[in-house]
Amino acid sequence: MLDLEIKESVDSIIKSRGAEQSSVISILQDIQTQYRYLPEEALDYLSTQLDISSSKIYGIATFYEFFSLEPKGKYIIKICDGTACHVRKSIPILNALRKELDLKEGQNTTDDLLFTVETVSCLGACGLAPVLTINDKVYGSMTPDSTVEVLNQLREENKDEN
Template sequence: MEQVVETHVLEEILDKNGRNKSSIISILQDIQEKYRYIPKEVFSYLAEKLDMSTAKIYGVATFYENFSLEAKGRYIIKICDGTACHVRKSIPILETLYKELKLSKEKITTDDLLFTVETVSCLGACGLAPVVTVNDKVYGAMTPDKTIALLNELREEVKHAENEK
C-alpha cells in the first residue's frame, strides 16, 4: 500500500530549496518528511530537475542512515536494546510489538502503513529503561502490558482522526 508521489509536492519542495544541487540533502529531508521515506520514483524526477545523475542522488540517500528507501508507518516505534534497556527486559517488549502488529525482524512495517518497529542501540534515556519512542516521544519504564495499552491508544487516535474527516 505505497503512497502516490505527487509532482506538485516535489515541485514545492524544489522551489522551497532553491532547485540547487547543493540542496540535495535538504530536498531529500523534505521529501522524507512528507512521505516518511524516499520513494524510488523520486530519484529520476530529481535527477532531471536538478541536472544530476540518479546514481549521485541515490548515493546521497543511501549514505546517510536517517534516510529510508522503505515505506514507513505513520507511527515509528523505536525500541531500545542498549545495555540498560536490555537488562531491564526490552526483548519481551519487542516480542510483544512483533506479536501484536504481526511483524518480525524482517518485516518491520504493517501492511496498512500504520506502524513501523525499529530496534536501536540506545535512545539516551537509560534512567527510564526500558524505553520506547513513538515518533520521537519517549515512553519509559515500559512493560509488555504498557506496550499493548500504548498500541491501543495509538489505534484510537487514528480512529478519532478518521472520524473527524
C-alpha cells in the same frame, strides 16, 4: 511514468529550497517528511531536475540512516536495545510489539502503514530503561503490557481521526 502528484510535490519543494545541488539533502528531507519515505519516482525526478546522477542521489539517500527507501508507518516506534535497556528486558517488549502488530520475520512496517518498529542501540534515556519512542515521544520503564496499552491508545486515536 511519473505520478503527477509526486512531480508537483517535488517541484514545489525544489522551488522552496532552491534548485542547487547543495540543497539535495534538505530537499530529500522534505520529500521524506511528505511521504514518510523516499519514493523511487521522486528520486529519479529530482535527479533530472537538479542535474545530478541517479546513483549520486541514491548514494546520499542510502548513506544517511534517517532516510528510508521503504514506506514507513504513521507511528515510528524505536525500541532501545542498548545495554541498560537490554538488561532490563527490552527484548520481551520488542517481541510483544512484533506479536501485537503481526509483523512477520523481516517485516518492520504493518501492512496498513500505521506502525513501523525499529531497534536502536541507544535512545539516551538509560535511567528510564527499558525505553521506546513513538514519533520521538519518550516512553520509559516500559513492559510488554504497557507497550500494548500504548499501541491500543494510538489505534483508538487513529480511528477517531478517520
